[in-house]
Amino acid sequence: MNFRRNLKDSAGVQPLPLSQRRGLVFPAFAWLGFTSAFASVVIGSLLQSKLGTLDALAAAILGNWILFVYSAAIGFAAGRWGLSSQLTLAAVFGRWGALVPGIILGSLVTGWFAFHVVLTARILLQALHFAGDPAIVMCVIGVVFAAPVIARLSQGFNMTAIAFPAMILFGGTVIAHYLMPTWTVLLDGPIGGTLPFGTGVCIAFGIFVVSGTMTGDIVRYCRTGNEAVLATAFAFLLSNLPFLILGVLIAAAGIRVADLFTGNDALSFVLLALVVISNWTTCDACISNASVTLKSAFPRLSWIIASAAAALLGLLLAVANAVGDVFGWALFLSAIVPPIGGVIVADYYVLRVRIGFSRFTAAPVNVAGLVAMAAGIAVAFLAREAAPGAITPLIGAPLAGGLYLVLARLAPSRPGADPAATDGAEALD
Template sequence: MTSSTDQHGLDEEFEHKPVPLSHRHRLSSVAAVWFGFPMIITNAVFGGVIAYNLGFSRALLAILMGNAILLTYVGTLSFIAGSTGRNFALQAERTFGKKGYAITSGFLASVVVGWYAFQTGLTGTTVHASFGWNETATIIVATLLYTAVTFVGIRALSIVGMIAAPLYVALGLVALYLIGSAHALSTVFLYDGLGMNSLMSFGGAVTLVVATFADSGTMTADFTRWSKDGKSAVYATLTAFPFANLIAQVFGIAIVCAGAAAAPATQGGNFMPVLTSHGGVLSGIALIFVFVNLGSVCTHCLYNGAVGWGRIAGKKMRTMTVLLGLLGGLLALAGVWSLFLNWLNLLGVLVPPIGAVIIVDQIFVRHYSYDEDVPNFRGSAFAAWALGALAALLVHGMAPWFSEAVAGMLVGAVAYYALSLGAKRAVRQRNGLL
């Protein structure tokens, strides 16, 4: 084994140490990983659901605000990753402690594996509903395919992104063209949604946009540690937020606002039925699109989970990819994946404060120098996470008009900064410096 390859003869994934500068990738390669990730049918669904509730103008504003928050949040975490070369688990270790990181990293790595299982099961139901294929057989094929692609490593995710993004845009435009023959697209800008009858608040819509990438966005370091520097990592993130994410969601907005969505309240701007209903070559392309589209989500989530659990278990990313890939596939086959959505969304409320604490710690408090002694547990980081999560849950239940994701970030960040200042002041007092 060399420094550039692992035991499989593939590129080293650096699960347990920062990526050396000699092994960093071009901006285009790292950007492809992030740019292709948001180009998924799920974003068209969410964009359409928001438009159905808020109308065109307010939906577009909510999506723009959500993407601005994601750019600030994910971009800052990416800057840290590109500057240090550390993956998320190594980032968390500096902030939450040499042993404490296993709690935050394990929590997030488990959440993304849950999303992998959910999307793998969704592949089976989507293909069965659209093409009549056997659902069980499709899930097995999807599990093997997604696991194999993830096994190759970060370069495979880059290739998937290069395919997924243009395919999404092309088929989205085809869907709009087909819709335009039966619906007046000029009415899109006048769509008012449910208005006062909507149960979704503006803040809830912003939260929905942020929540779609709260998990993998917090773990962005797994992707952007491969950037040559912090600035390149931010540029790579910029291709996703706002650009790719906004494009993906605007397709859903347009389909709902044109009156072409079959079930806008639940399926939003899902344009798969538009493609499959025309049969012929388009149906064949749509089948490929399902596997590429959902596969993009699954491979990214599985990669996050494998890197995270690999660090915790002291294993290679590829070993964990096989184990977690098969575990997620079994959960999908068992049918329990359909029960995941509500609790995965709820757990997503608890995630943003983690990233906020890391940002404050490693940008303002600066607990990431190589020579600094890191404690086993940093209590102030866990206390701030708990306060941020509590604030998010309170907003979720008592003030749905506000964004729970933003509340969690702000409270977590302020709490950690205050606790850190208090700890420094206490140290100075003990040393007689005050």
């Protein structure tokens, strides 16, 4: 395989052949680094303040288990067939139909890039007592964080491997220095709060639902579907969940997360450095996710243009403070994204049965899939408005999947849900 083909494979333009896959270790560490995000600590702390300690812990656990099952179902299919997230969408929604969910996911993942840029800027401005223009600081941080992806120095998700040991050191230091002296009273806080429990579950779920739906960009390097499921378990049950719990316990100890960096001592600066590393690698992964999606959706687009466009969108969202309300952002994601996954899961496990992704959807646009996705999104948002405590992923995803199966069974050829005519290589031509 020549160098040009290698670049295509790494960009998710073609299914990754078995000879190019790395097994479990690389995807597992890539996911571990991606999900060991400082943002999870921040959100866990906020959940404790709104739910109370015990409900926040329960919401974090339940939300992550739902996220694991959801992402593992998609990951098994993508990992078994070596498909990037956009190729998975193309297999289900059709070559051109996949642009709709692909653009949605690619745009949303840049929102998390924006969130981490803003979070890093705020921490640095506060910890270093810097009086500069926050917008300029955000732009500088965003450019620095995105540069390795644009220049292809980070090689996709390789950089995320740095984050996991950094955050383990961060967590261990915080536990030893701040939590151990107060461990006897950590569960003595308020039992309830002002936030409905189901809303807390949606927030815990929404943190990584976008990247969980795009898990193919990471798990396509697995050799089997089972390895992809294991990599996903590492991501959400052994990485994201513990850091959410850490955030809950920090708040339960009466400590503001921001105060960890304002001591003007060596410990504060060490923790600050570890958090910057974590945020940088998470931003790297977010831009990689978005870039692979854009490159796969538009194969003739150069990597530099695709990644620079994703970074620019993220910077605009950061400067505009479009994702400043992290709870509102996570709830938005937990309503709009799961129906996409619901259609993927229904298509792969019910319609395809044994053929898997050996063949892509025959029609360029799977109308049935797009209609079902739109219906699932609409109902999820309606449910969120009618019942604020509803767990919307358990509404939108099943509804979209069920409706898709009905539409596909009624007229498989007319709506474009028949996967019997086009294979993966032909679908990209």
